[in-house]
Amino acid sequence: MEGKTTMQINQKPKIGIMPINFEKMGFVVVREHFLRAIIDCDAVPIMLPRTEDRDTLNEFINLCDGMVFSGGHDVNPEIYGEEKDDNPEFYDDVRDVMEGYVIDGVIESEKPIFAICRGMQFLNVHFGGTLYTDINKEYKTDIEHPRDHGFHGIAHNVTVLKGTPLHNIIGKTEYGVNSFHHQAIKDLASPFRVCAVSEDGLIEGVYIPGDQYVLGVQWHPELMIDDDEESRILFDSFITACRNDMNKR
Ligand SMILES: [Mn+2]
Numbered sequence: 001m002e003g004k005t006t007m008q009i010n011q012k013p014k015i016g017i018m019p020i021n022f023e024k025m026g027f028v029v030v031r032e033h034f035l036r037a038i039i040d041c042d043a044v045p046i047m048l049p050r051t052e053d054r055d056t057l058n059e060f061i062n063l064c065d066g067m068v069f070s071g072g073h074d075v076n077p078e079i080y081g082e083e084k085d086d087n088p089e090f091y092d093d094v095r096d097v098m099e100g101y102v103i104d105g106v107i108e109s110e111k112p113i114f115a116i117c118r119g120m121q122f123l124n125v126h127f128g129g130t131l132y133t134d135i136n137k138e139y140k141t142d143i144e145h146p147r148d149h150g151f152h153g154i155a156h157n158v159t160v161l162k163g164t165p166l167h168n169i170i171g172k173t174e175y176g177v178n179s180f181h182h183q184a185i186k187d188l189a190s191p192f193r194v195c196a197v198s199e200d201g202l203i204e205g206v207y208i209p210g211d212q213y214v215l216g217v218q219w220h221p222e223l224m225i226d227d228d229e230e231s232r233i234l235f236d237s238f239i240t241a242c243r244n245d246m247n248k249r
Pocket of ligand 1: 156178179180181198204218
């Protein structure tokens with residue numbers, strides 16, 4: 001194509017995001033904040049289709065340089081041996097199945113993982129951990145974790161544990177976060193270590209030690225990114241890991 005400007009392709013890391021089922025309207029959706037956060041970090045967001053089809057999911061696992069396991073429906077408690085709440089709208093069995101499959105694929109291919117809220121909870125359950133199905137009923141606390149306080153509002157503080165990747169990334173030991181969850185990690189699955197804890201002792205951040213970037217947070221940094229420096233730094237660290245891995249491949 002001499003004399004013409006060739007479009008540059010395959011320069012930016014491609015970041016997969018789990019879909020959320022919006023059944024009433026026949027849509028699957030992602031929160032727009034994720035798209036903006038990823039584009040702002042000079043990467044390309046790609047929403048996965050909501051499907052259990054393994055061939056399709058394999059294509060996306062291969063295509064993506066990193067994976068965001070985003071928030072969404074509750075994890076079906078039957079997966080960790082508890083009873084379902086009576087509201088079927090809480091759950092998305094297709095997402096539970098596809099997410100488990102994608103986690104295995106991304107772990108096997110050693111690509112970076114950033115898990116948020118439900119994403120972190122599901123990761124823990126997938127590796128054999130358990131959850132509080134409803135914090136309000138099962139955990140004594142004065143903090144309102146399922147709080148309706150707007151996207152940016154700080155609901156509670158977390159203590160970020162020194163020496164953990166999260167502390168290395170954001171460089172703070174006390175940090176204010178939002179909170180939109182009524183499930184929470186109860187028993188931590190064996191590959192994980194805790195990196196953040198809320199004031200009432202709930203696990204709010206986890207990671208897997210080792211070379212692969214696997215980080216989960218219970219809050220929603222994508223919603224705080226416009227006016228919270230640390231949220232931007234968090235996304236940037238994840239995308240940087242994706243870019244570095246991509247360049248090695
Ligand atoms: Mn919380």
